[in-house]
Amino acid sequence: MSQNRLSRRRWLRTAAALAAAAVPALGRAATPLPVLQVWKSPSCGCCNDWIAILQREGFRVQAHDSGNTAMRARLGLPLKYGSCHTALIGGYVVEGHVPPRDIRRLLADKPDAIGIAVPGMPVGSPGMDGPEYGDRRDPYDVLLVLRDGTTRVWASYR
Structure with a gap:
């Protein structure tokens, strides 16, 4: 015993x-994560879907339905990395359909960069993965955009 x-x-x-x-x-x-400010078109469904995904992942989101072109330029992100929405969090630009885990990594690693971007609107990325796309998943990269405008791959989705 x-x-x-x-x-x-x-x-x-x-x-x-x-x-x-x-x-x-x-x-x-x-x-708590810093507030993620998003500039987008008021009628863009995929932007709203991306925001909903981020909110489910614990992000606090403030949306501005004023378009994103002027804000992207103001934040210094080159147009060639553009997408349908531009966000700002913790001093970093987040352009396009970036997965939540990559935003968390950006905030944790704090690289010397403008931010991260998923150029265009790849099918299968967060917000571009609704039922209207079926099971289609196009490969894409999340790019780290450096202060000189060059990039390197931050994450790859295949």
């Missing part, structure tokens, strides 16, 4: 230590 009690005590101590170690990690996970 004492062997059983010793094992139980050891298990309880181990469980308590693991729980104590998890508390700081839970506190970090609860830190």
